[in-house]
Amino acid sequence: MKNEYIPQLSEIKEVIKHTDLEYTFRMAFDGEVKPGQFFEISIPKYGEAPISVSGIGDGLVDFTIRRVGKVTDEVFENYVGDKLFIRGPYGNGFDINNYKGKEIVIIGGGTGVSPMRGVIQHFSKNPTDAVSTTVIAGFKSPDDVLFKKDFEEWSKTINVIKTVDNAPEGYDGPTGMVTKYIPDLKFQDIKNAVFICVGPPIMIKFTIMEIQKLGVADEQIWTSYERKMCCGLGKCGHCKMDDKYVCLDGPVFNYTEAKELFD
Amino acid sequence: MKNEYIPQLSEIKEVIKHTDLEYTFRMAFDGEVKPGQFFEISIPKYGEAPISVSGIGDGLVDFTIRRVGKVTDEVFENYVGDKLFIRGPYGNGFDINNYKGKEIVIIGGGTGVSPMRGVIQHFSKNPTDAVSTTVIAGFKSPDDVLFKKDFEEWSKTINVIKTVDNAPEGYDGPTGMVTKYIPDLKFQDIKNAVFICVGPPIMIKFTIMEIQKLGVADEQIWTSYERKMCCGLGKCGHCKMDDKYVCLDGPVFNYTEAKELFD
Amino acid sequence: MSLDINTKKAKKNAWRITKERGIGASRIRVPGGYCDAEVLGMVQEIAQTYGNGYVHLTTRQGFEIEGIHLEDMEEVNKKLQPIIEKVGINQKGEDKDKGYSASGTRNVSACIGNNVCPFANYNTSNLARRIDKEIFPNDLHFKVACTGCSNDCAKVRMHDFGIIGQTMPQYDPMRCVSCNACVKGCQSLSVGALRMENYKIVRDTEKCIGCGVCVTKCPTRAWTRSEKKYYKLTIMGRTGKKNPRLGKDWLIWADEDNIVKIIKNTYEFVEEYISPNAPARKEHIGYIIDRVGFEKFKEYALKDVELMPETIMNNTVYWDGIHFDNQH
Amino acid sequence: MSLDINTKKAKKNAWRITKERGIGASRIRVPGGYCDAEVLGMVQEIAQTYGNGYVHLTTRQGFEIEGIHLEDMEEVNKKLQPIIEKVGINQKGEDKDKGYSASGTRNVSACIGNNVCPFANYNTSNLARRIDKEIFPNDLHFKVACTGCSNDCAKVRMHDFGIIGQTMPQYDPMRCVSCNACVKGCQSLSVGALRMENYKIVRDTEKCIGCGVCVTKCPTRAWTRSEKKYYKLTIMGRTGKKNPRLGKDWLIWADEDNIVKIIKNTYEFVEEYISPNAPARKEHIGYIIDRVGFEKFKEYALKDVELMPETIMNNTVYWDGIHFDNQH
């Protein structure tokens, strides 16, 4: 019988620094992974934390990690060539098929962009898979922007609005909350739109309120939840919301389900 | 009306030192005085104390004072030519007539000798006024002996036993308590004997017990009491014993009276 | 249904939730310990009807009726009504038959005082009852005690506010007979503030604690009590696990009205500064003062207080006691 | 005949000679405050028949029946007999119907203890009653109090002997869920002797006062009480005019039997060293120790005492408190 709790060693192939606090670790991994899935990444002596997959490559998987809490602090002391214990992938992840042929709007806040990165990447590489693809990404300040190179790359093929809440004088990019940009979105057929929205709970709440004002049905909205997940296996209970286990049934939920999930 | 409380100034004519603690002050005084009477001697700012007359001269009266208590301490700072407030004499004193023609035994302890000094002096100057006169005087040590010159003088005409309780090695005089010498006294006719006994209460008690063993009647014994006397006038109450006021009715008492006086 | 009791409310309602499951204890308090004997019978009846027949006499001068089933709380609360009325505790109309309206502010305790005791300098029970009326009902944790003299039989120095009766001894030298009874009494029973000089008594006014021993010892009424009653106010003593300490003198030769005012003012201070994390809003005032500073306390406490000229106020109060919280 | 009362005897007989001429007060004591409710009715009857209908509840857990004519002392003493028996006070046969045999040794007081209180570490009333049995009747001035935990609701630090219940907390790491309730409880309610290390609790044994808060807070029984009951013995606290001071810890983690022995031994010490001038042979033990030295006290107190290995004894005890007797 398989002991799902036992992690495997995985080598750090590359470390990409985004900000002073946020890095992407490119790790060795062989196996099927979907964007939006997560791994339990652990360092013996410190513990485990569920980290979303922020990129998928050949024999590689990216984890974009914010340096908070004691677990993730330790991770930053590992460098290329070192190894980490990981287990996963867990969770459902995003199903690209749900968005193909649609007018896609992807809205992310901070590290909330990570789980969607695989989705964005797919449609920026294959822009014709969708009617249109728009990414609205919000960060606190220019210094907090993640995936800077990605944004440059993505903006070549899809619409990208990268906004910051607070900008220093002279900053010439978009500023303000992501919600500010929603009313101005243009759709050919709003009924054929899909929205993916990931970020801090408060951001999700207001973003969905804004989206709904456009006359969008719940079925057209998707989100992904970040919750405490100790086991990733539907046992430890921490991630349960209503009858759903985020680790098993999520973390990606269509809003028809998500709206009934109370904390 | 006479205000008996008002004292008179009296000059110190002579100071005779007996011991380190005891002095005789010879003071100016005109008036009738009997041995055994007392004066209230006061120093303003310090107060009064009743002091027995220890000698009577022409316009003079002696007070032998032991340096105890705050009143008498101050007195010693007065010297010849200085003045003290005195009032008196008070009390009955010894009546020489009671002892004339008798076999007289005078027993004194320490300053108790003072009030009897006038009596002794009378019979040593007039030895034929009595059948015999014996003085037994007790002092703590050779250093405590009072009236040293007197004793030399007296022993010329009357029997004198001057004993000390404690003597240094080599001391050749009599030693021991005065009571030790009582059993050996010889009398021609014990019924014609009179005893005068003055000293500390405990000494009087044991001396009288010893005298009574000789078969002496109470009437033949005399004593003088030293008590607290504030007024000397039968008012202040301190000296009262039974129905007697020592200041008025004493201080000299025949033992028939004295024996009923409880403290 | 299973027992479903809001224990926080029950506690504020002067019930104890005991260590025995389902069993409570009713805490009856008698301000100043001054108790109409009728009350005893009432307590007995409750104890025998609802309790286990035993009553704990508390050191705060109350009865704790043991062994009451928590189901009976309401009924017992009704039975408490005549007791509450007899001992004269404030109660809002709607609280009738519902027991005590608050329990955070502890029973104002008192030694037996000058109702009875020869040493007491005032009627402690009366003052305790007055203070009770002024401050109750209130759920803030205040401990106030009144004691008749510096003997402190009520252990007021273990209270937030300790009120010690004082008398400013009045001396009539013309009635003094220099018997020394006061000097000896002060020496052996009190602080030795008297000495004889020129056959008359000199009182060391700095040292005198106003206990009145000289007055009780005087056989001639040379010493008498001052017409005004004086009080020493000691503050912020406490027992407890962290830092038990003696209350220290703050006001000396103070008057009753100002002391009452100060206590009431302190409620405002506590309302303002009590830690929001204090469990059940119970934080000893002393710890609040430790935290926010004595000056701030003084500012609140002395609002509208005009001390008498003879009142001595210590500008700062230093406490010590035993520290178990930050030892070694 | 005019009232002719040997007040010294009356006082030793637990009567108070009040400030009102001819009026006494009967001082009924209830060891440990543990009172059969029947007693309340008896007290009420005496108060209403012989007194003025009022009873003072004392902070030493007694009743003081006010306003009794001293002529009625004997009769009231007879009425006290069933009370004395009910509360279980020692009495020689010939003292029956004659009230209390002594009053110098004060009522052994106690907080409500683990009969009722969730925080108490032992049955304080029972220990108070045991000590009472061992030391009463005795006229030497001893004040003993028992309190269930270091909260010290009985204010034992104001006593000659203060007995504070302790438990040596037992920790089973395999039952611990790292919920932190004990750590938080110890921090906020006690001395902060616990910390979490590697998800398990480390107890600072030097700092731990044995209050048991960790045990009551633990939701899983990882913390339990030691089978043995432990006691802290604080000594020579006092109120009073000269030098009120807190009792200080002498023995920590001590056992009941030895504490009882020490108290009894101290009677011998006091018999030996009490000042011959002590009025009514009343001299606080603390002052005797101040005079003759702590070593001498220890010598007597520890006679035949063999402390348990885990008992900590402070070799010297230093008191401070407030000095009114030799200030400035």
Place this chain on the structure above:
Amino acid sequence: MGYKFSKEEMASIFSKLAVDYDVFAPVVKKGDGTFSDVDVVRYDKVSSLDEIEFEKKSDYSFKEALLPINETIFYFTEDETTVPKGPAKERLVFLRACDLNAVKRLDQIYLKNGFEDFYYKRTREMTKFVLIGCKESCASGFCASMGTNTTDEYDLYLKLDGDNAYVEAKDEKLTEIFKAGKEETVSPDFVSENLIKVTLPKNITPETMKSELFKEYGNRCINCGRCNFVCPTCTCFTMQDIFYKDNERNGERRRVWASCQVDGYTEIAGGHGFRGDNADRMRFKVMHKIHDFEKRFGYHMCVGCGRCDDVCPEYISYSNLVNRLGKECE
């Protein structure tokens, strides 16, 4: 001769009287008792009738009106002595029968025991006594037993009864003042019996002095002297010399009440005291009151006012002691 007045009239006469005389009378001193909020009744100078306490027997006797607690004997300035002036006015002293009988005892000591006392005499000669009647016996007195329940030594008898006041004046000058009133037969209220009865010991012998009773009561005594200080017949005093702090060469000599129960009473220079033991002091006091005063002067000292029983903080009952002693001596 007796006269009747309305209370108002009497109050008005009294006010005038109090201008010519120094009036000493029992007064309730609020809160001045031994204990907190307890009153004391003691003598003081009064200027209006309503200041006087007629009902309750005074706790302290009248004697301080004749014998001040502190009395200056003389001032000294270097070598000179100066005697203070005596009373400027005549004085009226309100008192009861027992106390008026006590005046005789004071006179005995101060005027007829050896020397006449200069200070007492000059005050005494200016003093008139106003009798307060006793409608019923006080609780602790036993004047009937001591034969001091009646007296005719008063100069004035004054009685308030509801809205009326009655006087009987024997003194001529006082009669002048009161004769304006309505004549009426007025005779003093005296009690003929008390609640307390005392039977004095009949056969006092040297053995009596050794009675265990003195030990028993002596052990209870705390030597406070209250019994002496409240007693109308106790006369003892002590001399005190005071030097003025501002000029130590000047000062005064005083006499101050003393008590045979208080430490130091018999102590002489050097510290020896003659009655160190409480039993001896108790015996001394009791024997003086009921035995040796009589032996010297022919009548008993004690007037049975009962104040010593009332005041004793140790609840020693002198009257009971005497009765018990009486039984012992039977």
Place this chain on the structure above:
Amino acid sequence: MGYKFSKEEMASIFSKLAVDYDVFAPVVKKGDGTFSDVDVVRYDKVSSLDEIEFEKKSDYSFKEALLPINETIFYFTEDETTVPKGPAKERLVFLRACDLNAVKRLDQIYLKNGFEDFYYKRTREMTKFVLIGCKESCASGFCASMGTNTTDEYDLYLKLDGDNAYVEAKDEKLTEIFKAGKEETVSPDFVSENLIKVTLPKNITPETMKSELFKEYGNRCINCGRCNFVCPTCTCFTMQDIFYKDNERNGERRRVWASCQVDGYTEIAGGHGFRGDNADRMRFKVMHKIHDFEKRFGYHMCVGCGRCDDVCPEYISYSNLVNRLGKECE
């Protein structure tokens, strides 16, 4: 098949049984309760029959016999991980009907909710259950309301009655052991009714989640988690990595019981918690027990043992809350 034994015979059989099996049963732990001199009944390994408490319902449920409070997942030594051994012996767990129904809930989560749990499974497979009957309802249970008052999932039923003992063995191996006894029809004591009756809310809507009841009870809750720790159906745990102080490169990973009522339960890295409010935690717990577990798995989680009501230091009655919620939803 049922068998009868004398109590002594049973005790002897049991002692042997306890050699072959690890026997877990409710035991009175003297003085180990929350308060001084208070006992607690909780599960422990026993070796003799008389250690077992048959009367009083255990304060803590049997679940620790299957799910240790602390369970080591693996040891790590540098880069290697090692899984601890599973149980060496089969185990017998004594429990009542409600608890045996709870086993189904544990199985549901640990075996049938996504992945199978390695650790639970290996213990579970070695466990047999011995039913303790309930002659009468306990005071706080409401198993009848939850339909958990009966069960036939036991391997053995054991009953002590006076001097006799009765068993019904369903497990083959156990039958072997007991078939020496006198055959008799033995059927378990089940209660059919409780003192407490609970009616679950019928129409739970999003509005239900906002009920004021959760606030009311949440305000009373002190977040101690006792209700979860005593509950036979609560299964949550938290992972902990321990490093050994003696060699910090080695250590172990454990899982430790967790409570949804205790602070930190929903807290993620960085400190954000999702149910900071007590009302939310209360709702979460209650809804899990009576609503969403059923939504997911088709039957209710709560088995109505009543332990949470018994243990709550704040006297929060979950059963009463549920009944009140039921009324609200009518």
